[in-house]
Amino acid sequence: MSEVKMIGVVGGGQMGSGIAQVAAMHGVDVFLHDLDPQALSKASSSISSSIHRLVSKATLSQAAGADALKRLHFTTDLEDFHMADFIIEAIVESEDVKKSLFVKLDKIAKSSAILASNTSSISVTRIASSTTRSSQVIGMHFMNPPPVMKLIEIVRGADTSDETFAVTKALSERLGKIVITSKDYSGFIVNRILMPMINEAFFALYAGVATKEDIDTGMKLGTNHPMGPLELADFIGLDVCLSIMRVLHAGLGDNKYAPCPLLVQYVDAGRLGRKRGIGVYEYSKEPRSTKS
Numbered sequence: 001m002s003e004v005k006m007i008g009v010v011g012g013g014q015m016g017s018g019i020a021q022v023a024a025m026h027g028v029d030v031f032l033h034d035l036d037p038q039a040l041s042k043a044s045s046s047i048s049s050s051i052h053r054l055v056s057k058a059t060l061s062q063a064a065g066a067d068a069l070k071r072l073h074f075t076t077d078l079e080d081f082h083m084a085d086f087i088i089e090a091i092v093e094s095e096d097v098k099k100s101l102f103v104k105l106d107k108i109a110k111s112s113a114i115l116a117s118n119t120s121s122i123s124v125t126r127i128a129s130s131t132t133r134s135s136q137v138i139g140m141h142f143m144n145p146p147p148v149m150k151l152i153e154i155v156r157g158a159d160t161s162d163e164t165f166a167v168t169k170a171l172s173e174r175l176g177k178i179v180i181t182s183k184d185y186s187g188f189i190v191n192r193i194l195m196p197m198i199n200e201a202f203f204a205l206y207a208g209v210a211t212k213e214d215i216d217t218g219m220k221l222g223t224n225h226p227m228g229p230l231e232l233a234d235f236i237g238l239d240v241c242l243s244i245m246r247v248l249h250a251g252l253g254d255n256k257y258a259p260c261p262l263l264v265q266y267v268d269a270g271r272l273g274r275k276r277g278i279g280v281y282e283y284s285k286e287p288r289s290t291k292s
């Protein structure tokens, strides 16, 4: 396949809009799709305020900022993706919902297009099995927030071709990211290691070992993590953490991955983290350290 000129991103949430911003800032034309026009308008204003902030800090020139904004197109119509060379799905972490989207993308996308999933833990092989082009399906796992985090974890499904891998790696590097490669086992590399640590922090809180503040300070100052595990769980979303723990538990079949009852209870109570204003911590309307 020749160079990727246009990408489609599905999902106007934090990850999808961050991925679209990164691509537009690195010279790629982007269509960002969401079914909800309000989600798209929120994504559009968060991307433009993030780009304006970079321009005001002189991290990006005025011309580069204006070019990036021109490369971004917002759509509620998935059919607009028929021109895309590369499509990245960044929707809810549910296997059924992802599979039904991939069935649609497989019909809409041109035959040479690669279909990538920003899956956090769900099997790329199983997502690919819902399409007629499993050799052109791959996992492309960005970290949150995509404009800041340096890593992309590429996950090869059972049928992913060498060409699909090479194009995805080249695109990731063009977006300024460092690539690691994982086989398609639950949680891949990062979430297989990160989520049990977060889950263990919930167990420590549940057992009354320490306060939430001391657990977070311990890991921040004791191990130089930018955020403590409970603060990070609020940032990622407790519902996302729980669904990843459930995938690890089901896929790796070991009780050490069983989600902590306190994490389950918080999610049941709707305490989903920053996006809801309450998780392990309570938040005022302005988020504490991210700006989009």
Ligand code: 3HC
Pocket (backbone or CB within 6 Å): 050, 057, 119, 120, 142, 143, 144, 145, 147, 148, 149, 190, 191, 194, 226, 227, 232, 236, 240, 288, 289, 290, 291, 292
């Ligand atoms: N978009 C663009 N830029 C952003 C941003 C965003 N959403 N959030 C923060 N930034 C920028 C800021 O503008 C600032 O830039 P500057 O240094 O040039 O001024 C810089 O990042 C630092 O931001 P802040 O000063 O606001 O706040 P912090 O210093 O606390 O940094 C953080 C925020 C980058 C989120 C940092 O706390 C951090 O790295 N936290 C850990 C994040 C992490 O671990 N992510 C991975 C989660 S796991 C995952 O994503 C996998 C998934 O599958 C669950």
